[in-house]
Amino acid sequence: MNRRIEHWHNPHAPAPNSLVPASNLLVVNDSSEILMQRRRDTGQWALPGGKQELGETPSECAVRECEEETGIRARVTGILGVYSDPAHLVEYTSNGEVRQEFEITLIGEPVGGTPSANDEASEVRWISPKELDNFDIHVTMRRQLDDYLNKRYPIVD
Template sequence: MGRTDYFNDPGAPKPNSLKPAVSAVVRDTEGRLLMIRRTDNDRYAIPGGAQECGETVAQAVVREVDEETGIRVDVTSLVGVFSNPAHVVAFSDGEVRQEFSLCFRATPTGGDLRASSESKEVLWVAPHDLACLDIHPSIRLRIDHGLRDRAEPFFT
């Protein structure tokens, strides 16, 4: 399913759905960030996705990171709540979703990097190399807050 992200775009379609989603800022012992290259929009992102019925947000993070990257993680803290109504995602099936994502920090505990149906590339990236990647501004905001050593979560 294809997707188009609209961010602060007055011509964006009106949202018709709102679903809880999670994402994770995962760093290895060298400080590198776990990134994927999405199959639906060809952009780089941190792993994440929709929470499913019957799971906690922490369980959703663990599942999504493993599904998209092959890496198992422990969730350690909340980066923030990202709910900017000026960020909507239009999917090819007609759904237009307003952003609502809880972003967490997580620590890798095992596994091996592998791509999936949602990630055509999985890699560890040094923070100073992030500028070389095509990352949507809303994802970059999550990354920037996730890399800060703050106890208080960010929220919009």
């Protein structure tokens, strides 16, 4: 089984061999709930997002990834921050790639669609900020959520 292993400040983590720009989209609905997906590769809950493709902007990437991973069409309304911690590495067991984190996290609002599971997400749902502690969320993703909820907008972190 192909796995994604997140290392954060782990002295035993493999050395990075890749740096790939990625974009996340933190989508908030009219009830102030946050769109989250349960990743099939880790089982943890996360914001929709992924690798930026050649020829697209970070905003286009975030909107595309959001719809692909959650079924929700959204539009970008702002930027939360740039997250690029050299101590956060993502290891892919399928090909030996070890990426150093580089994520632009944008803020958005839904414009259509219905939350739906797919090849990348086993569950998709709107989560109230009060409920976030009930979900398994990686510490680096939780940091982004907490930055949003506490109105901290780091440009570079």
